[in-house]
Amino acid sequence: DKGNHRHFMAKEIHEQPEVVAHTLTHYLDMAAGTLRQPFEPAVEWKGLSRLSVSACGTAYYAGLTAKYWFERLARLPVEIDVASEFRYREAPMPENGLALFISQSGETADTLACLKYAKQERQTILSVVNMPTSTIARESDAVAPTLAGPEIGVASTKAFTCQLTALACLALAAARARGTLSAEDEIRHVQHLIALPGLLAKALELEPEIERLARELSKASDVLYLGRGTSFPLALEGALKLKEISYIHAEGYAAGELKHGPIALIDEDMPVIVVAPHDALFEKTASNMQEVAARGGRIILITDARGAAECGITPEATIIMPEMDPLFAPIVYALPIQMIAYQTAVFMGKDVDQPRNLAKSVTVE
Ligand code: M6R
Secondary structure (H helix, E strand, O other): OOOOOOOHHHHHHHOHHHHHHHHHHHHEEOOOOEEOOOOOOOOOOOOOOOEEEEEOHHHHHHHHHHHHHHHHHHOOOEEEEEHHHHOOOOOOOOOOOEEEEEEOOOOOHHHHHHHHHHHHOOOEEEEEEOOOOOHHHHOOOEEEEOOOOOOOOOOOOHHHHHHHHHHHHHHHHHHHHOOOOOHHHHHHHHHHHHOHHHHHHHHHOOHHHHHHHHHHHOOOOEEEEEEOOOHHHHHHHHHHHHHHHHOOEEEEEEHHHHHHOHHHHOOOOOEEEEEOOOOOOHHHHHHHHHHHHHOOOEEEEEEEHHHHHHOOOOOOEEEEEOOOOOOOOHHHHHHHHHHHHHHHHHHOOOOOOOOOOOOOOOOOO
């Protein structure tokens, strides 16, 4: 049932404040403003030398974002790869290692193959899954659920933000167990997580503006997405979302890689979508943006009021996000990324819920 929405994807985008809140209640003690104690799933984070993550598509980008969180908060080294590569690499895995698999369906063939390999390598298996009865959930030692509810649209939206939410909580739990998180910092981070549903609701209010922007984007044949730090995986996710439902060619790049190749593509025909909350890396991204502007590039900037004031150029369009703590900002910045793809595809008359050549769950290699 699509409710009042034209597509499942629209319904699922709009459900995000609610399903992220629901997912948070699983991991947080809302009244105390802390992580739940004991924390489920119970994982031995303490003596861990490495976390090995594998997943596909959007779930992989959730893992790539979480790498920044696990490393920064818990000082835990993270190795991450797309499942179709990891499964054939014969990668050595550490003794007493932890392997993490992220999957909405819990049935993705390549991800499941990695899980089996990690089992042979005697890793503890942790999975972040949306389908509690799935094969990946059943084969795991511990399951960290996302409570997104059924996701029908082929393009993953609410599953992604719920994966990020669960992973943020896991990174905090790992940090607490490893002694890298003070009690005050735990409370501060948990407050930021509790603020997410309200921020997601505010981000949804940007839809009319994004609809206007989408009309312009629909004329493009190529779009470049740039981001740094945790905005880098979002640039990749933005490009994936746009190509999968609008069939416009799009690429995501780490902003710092611009000079190493993609800057050659810049001209007045290719929109460049820059994801840049005003965080510690903002100035670096702003200078990349200025390089694009100096070459006549068309910039669409997704930032906050401070970023808009300090970017040093006049972008073709600016999407101004609410103010928030930068650490978990990707959970909120995912929404304009999804809405841009959705509105562009709808304007172009594409079948957003069932894009050509794609299946919801990729159970064959
Ligand atoms: O069910 P999974 O999360 O394992 O699926 C992984 C990918 O197939 C999936 O995220 C895919 O990339 C989506 N269509 C992206 O929107």
